[in-house]
Amino acid sequence: MSKKNSSVCCPKCGSYSCHPITETDFKDGGYGVLSGLCGYLILGPVGLICGLCGHKSSYKQRTFWICGSCGKRFKW
Numbered sequence: 001m002s003k004k005n006s007s008v009c010c011p012k013c014g015s016y017s018c019h020p021i022t023e024t025d026f027k028d029g030g031y032g033v034l035s036g037l038c039g040y041l042i043l044g045p046v047g048l049i050c051g052l053c054g055h056k057s058s059y060k061q062r063t064f065w066i067c068g069s070c071g072k073r074f075k076w
């Protein structure tokens, strides 16, 4: 991934210093970061690993852009 993305500009302030981020989105709410953390708190690392294994294929990733100037998050 290139560091400079001069073709993408912020819709809010027009800055070109935007950075892509990837967000993991869990489907059906069966397992998320919060429940993973709960498992971690209750069961320790084993609980976290179990949660991740159980829903290996039930997530998707989305890419967003974050403006380096104003912090605006947007889809391109």
Ligand SMILES: [Zn+2]
Binding pocket: 010, 011, 012, 013, 014, 015, 067, 068, 069, 070, 071, 072
């Ligand atoms: Zn901006």
